[in-house]
Amino acid sequence: MTFNYFDKTLADLNADLKAGKITAEELTKETFANIDQTDADLQAFVRLHEEEALAQARAIDAKGDFSNPLAGIPMALKDNIATNGLETTGASHILEGFKPVYDATVTTKLNEAGAVVVGKANMDEFAMGGSTETSYYKQTKNAWDYTKVPGGSSGGSAAAVAAGQVPYALGSDTGGSIRQPAAFNGLVGLKPTYGRVSRFGLFAMASSLDQIGPLTRTVKDNALVLNAIAGFDKRDSTSVELEVPDFTEKLGQSIKGMKIAVPEEYFQEGIDADVATQVKAAIAQLEALGAEIGQVSLPHTQYGVAAYYILMSSEASSNVQRYDGIRYGYRAPDAKSLEEVYKKTRTEGFGDEVKRRIMLGTYSLSAGAYDAFFKKAAQIRTLIIEDFNKVFEDYDLIVGPTTPTQAYGIGAEIDDPKTMYLGDVLTIPVNLAGLPGLSINAGFNGGMPIGLQMIGKPFDEATIYQAAYAFEQETRLYDQHPELAGKA
Template sequence: MNFFDNDLTTIHHQLVTKELTSYDLTQQTLAALKETDQQIGAFLTLNEEQALAAAKAVDEEGIDPDNLLAGIPIAIKDNIMTKGLRTTAASKILANFTPVYDATVMKKIYANDMIVIGKTNMDEFAMGGSTENSAFKITKNPWDTTKVPGGSSGGSAAAVAAGMVPFALGSDTGGSIRQPASFTGVVGMKPTYGRISRWGLIAFGSSLDQIGPFARNIKDNAALLNILVGKDEHDGTSVDGYPADFTANLTAGVKGMRIGLPKEYLGAGVQKEVKQAILAAADKYRELGATVDEVSLPHSKYGVAAYYIISSSEASSNLQRFDGIRYGVRSKDARNLNDVYVRSRTEGFGPEVKRRIMLGMYSLSAGYYDAYFKKATQVRTLMQQDFTNIFKDHDLILGPVAPTTAYGIGEDSDDPLTMYAGDVLSVPVNMAGLPGLSLPAGFASGLPIGMQLIGKPFAEATLYQAGYAFEQATDFHQQTPTLGGK
């Protein structure tokens, strides 16, 4: 099975007509994956035995003609709980952890008879933008294996980009779905905060985290989001209502839409080729009948600083549970209770996680809470107001996902401030709780450029509609890396 040439509709037809069985598809996927992943390093754990057993059971039951996703392989980011399947969040402190329950999204995956192939690599506890912060391996970009795939969901993005799987799940706290989708030339959706239950997602920043799908094209991505959304009694922040078939209006086009192009998103620091690709995309939308005009997000320049204060503060609270006692790795050198806490966390957490815990504890401390955390939440409100003002008379916002294309492995890993600055275009979406879609919009020196569409709360259908119109008018999504089959 070549996932570059066969979209979801094609594979589903073959499964329904029994030209192909889910068992054969799973076998082929695993065989090709093992070969390709030697060069990419996208997976931390394979689910081979269980995946084949699940595929066999789906075949015996018969493929439901109305269920596009039945029998289809999917990869899962390693911070999403999978019962009986090792889940590490790419951290040494969880190296031996096997969950006893499934995340809500996993229950939905299984209910739709999808086949879980394995767990993908990531930045430890989702803290990073390059997948270089994993405790176990560095994932490489399929377009150029000297480059990073982005992060923190780099393993999931690389697995789809390299043609190893047609789908993957990731999580997005400050751009961790959209930025790797941009770097690897695939489609990534960060849904509205609350659209998808976070129950079973290992928490980083609880007011920012959101699970979302990766796929090779808009239609397939929308089909996967269809089954993931909805209210969950386990997650008080999840939202009921807003029912939608995200594939229903894909062909409606963008005629009459008004799209905003923030001047701040094309300023200093944005790579020349990235800026040119976004301006060309704006022209394409004009050709397709939309109005594109310049808008302003004046408080976006404070986004990175405010984001890292808020996310690190929430992380310092969330990561208190990893104490070497209840689950995970415990230091072998601990001699007393204090030793268990201190040594287990010292040995188990990587340098980036420690850095953010310290930053968070500092921001929340008695002497600095008002100066830092409280101020950051006020900036967050101003950023939300900026978006609200634009959406009074605009349907969408258009811009780049990241200031540059994928950079070299090791290039910025010793410079945290440079790494953090790379999030300047993606974090505002999480700060405002809005949906954001990344899709291919060009190339620079053989590396993909991602375009970001930002919508009103719960306007994912509109994002897909606009994304599909652009996708059908261009061929960027049809380009594939040399590695993985072409």
């Protein structure tokens, strides 16, 4: 295997296309050849759209306009982002064969930018999971070690980028589902501010928490993708009508004097010692670059996981009611009545984790439990928001580990839901508060990446990128890439 995206940024690829060193069609063919060689082991893609992608690439070549930095460059979409006429299943049996009749807004924006969608990346079923082990279709591997999970739920998107199959991919983040796979795979993964990127066409899990965002190898690539997908959308009632800046504008600016908060709760019991050591070294690096570091407290962090799993499951149980065997996707073949259609279709179509969350959410919303669970969780959410607001009165960013541990072995935790849920303890509060959060590679331990999380003020992704870029350019950790992903 000779082709991959390890040594080419989006700017490099754009320059090659403009100079005629390669055509979009040739680049797309090389991409599929690479995926053909690597994905039998990696299992990052649920399905590929080779014919459609090549037609798209030829059309871009014919147009000859590469002014947009994404034009003519292949990428991957998570399997819960709608593509008109192309199968999109949320990695669930219940939507097997479903072809949307419309594009998600981010898909439309990428098409307008000239991006080439090569296929749908694997994920946890309906984004319910943290390791991509709940997918109905495949078991995606970690690009750095095929015995370990890639994280989730955007594990396929992360693995494809980390393995050099595509230069970028889109994922979705409800409680850490972009940032945790980014941490496990040594990538840059951004969850934008809630409302920054349209959710229209994203299969909803928890509507008040979900956000689409990019996974890339470098900070600048991430900012370029956000430039393309951000913006107001009247079809999304939660989209915020706010001018979209150029997110690359602050890249290269000094972070001298930037005030960065480090919450004491992010280094308490449960955080792996090696993770803590590496992240503290990364924070020291930010300080050496001129940032002013201060210790703070986010006291309600400890309640975040409990509140999140009540709120998320409640919204998820409501959102997946639509999958009933009537309108689209799988229908139980031997049902003899309408009631049996519902029961058998959902029993056979959903996996265990989806069923678990439906039950938890339905119970939390029931008349006898609403006040004790859902209402209380919503109140805790408000307290978490207030914690962040208080810190941001004095600080520009909050930093800490992205995850309590590094990537763990496939099968090691899937049978222990409580342990799996606690893996999101550091990412969940960002979603509850609707803030932007980014994970960047902080370094390695035992040959596996460790994530550094940067949390910003609402709609201030540019400052996060500024700090992340300064750290990235100083450490150049993105120059390292997995060896297993290059298997011929």
